[in-house]
Amino acid sequence: MKKLIALLCLLVLAGCSDAYASINNSKEAVFTVGSTTVTRGDLYNYMKAQDGGYTAVNTAMENILNANVEVTEEMKTSVEDTLTMYESLLGENLEAYVMSMGYPSLEAFKSDMLLSEQASVLTANYVETNFELLCGTYAPKKVKIAVFADQETALKAQTELKDGADFAEVSETYKSTGSKDSIVYTTQSSYPTAVTYAISTLTDGMVSDVVTNETSFYVIVMEKANALDFKDEAVNAIASISKVSNDALMSAIEAAGFHIYDKNLYDAIATNYPDYLSE
Numbered sequence: 001m002k003k004l005i006a007l008l009c010l011l012v013l014a015g016c017s018d019a020y021a022s023i024n025n026s027k028e029a030v031f032t033v034g035s036t037t038v039t040r041g042d043l044y045n046y047m048k049a050q051d052g053g054y055t056a057v058n059t060a061m062e063n064i065l066n067a068n069v070e071v072t073e074e075m076k077t078s079v080e081d082t083l084t085m086y087e088s089l090l091g092e093n094l095e096a097y098v099m100s101m102g103y104p105s106l107e108a109f110k111s112d113m114l115l116s117e118q119a120s121v122l123t124a125n126y127v128e129t130n131f132e133l134l135c136g137t138y139a140p141k142k143v144k145i146a147v148f149a150d151q152e153t154a155l156k157a158q159t160e161l162k163d164g165a166d167f168a169e170v171s172e173t174y175k176s177t178g179s180k181d182s183i184v185y186t187t188q189s190s191y192p193t194a195v196t197y198a199i200s201t202l203t204d205g206m207v208s209d210v211v212t213n214e215t216s217f218y219v220i221v222m223e224k225a226n227a228l229d230f231k232d233e234a235v236n237a238i239a240s241i242s243k244v245s246n247d248a249l250m251s252a253i254e255a256a257g258f259h260i261y262d263k264n265l266y267d268a269i270a271t272n273y274p275d276y277l278s279e
Helices: 002-008 040-050 054-068 073-100 106-129 131-138 151-162 167-173 193-201 227-239 242-256 263-272
Strands: 029-033 036-039 141-148 183-185 211-213 216-224
Touching (some): 036 040, 054 106, 054 242, 106 242, 131 227, 141 151, 141 193, 141 227, 151 167, 151 216, 193 216, 227 242
């Protein structure tokens, strides 16, 4: 979730004038220690100075996600399943581990995971809405990619694949280190430029020539070149791209009219998240 908080800082922070926010009843006492009284205003100023904008940004993010994505039982179950997995790995050390990551409690950690679930849905909805445009940018294709250590082996595998042999069996026979099943390739996938180009030239059912990249030799089978033929998988693949998840949050934030009015708070975020501020 801390990644989401960082992403939120990409929002519309530019244009903040030199204004300073205040709170009602700033002189109202909150607690006293000896002869020292701490007021509501003291706490507010301390928060702005010490937490680097985290509280303000996190609160805004929660409100934006809650306004756009309903929490479902499926999300709650997913969080509980993840927590159970952590418990199986960490046992009685779970709470200490959670607190070592900066969470004040296990409940805060669970709330953060639930926000992550909501953010995933927000991103998927954004991809659905902008599917055609995003496909033009990220070019999702459903492919199978075999990788071999030498060209001779790659050529043998390619011949069998062109003859209609089963991809998994060929991969096993010739000891491919590539995918054993279909994957959704996008322009953000980690493959050499030569492989990217080869994929762009293939249509459904085609088997590529052997693609050479330094010491690796690739053979690609194109299953589906049109993203509409595997839309759900394409949506998931595009939604997993960090820039897309950022753009989805940006879109929701701008729609919500989020703006920072306090100069000190703006400066705190500029100091702690300088790479994420709008130019």
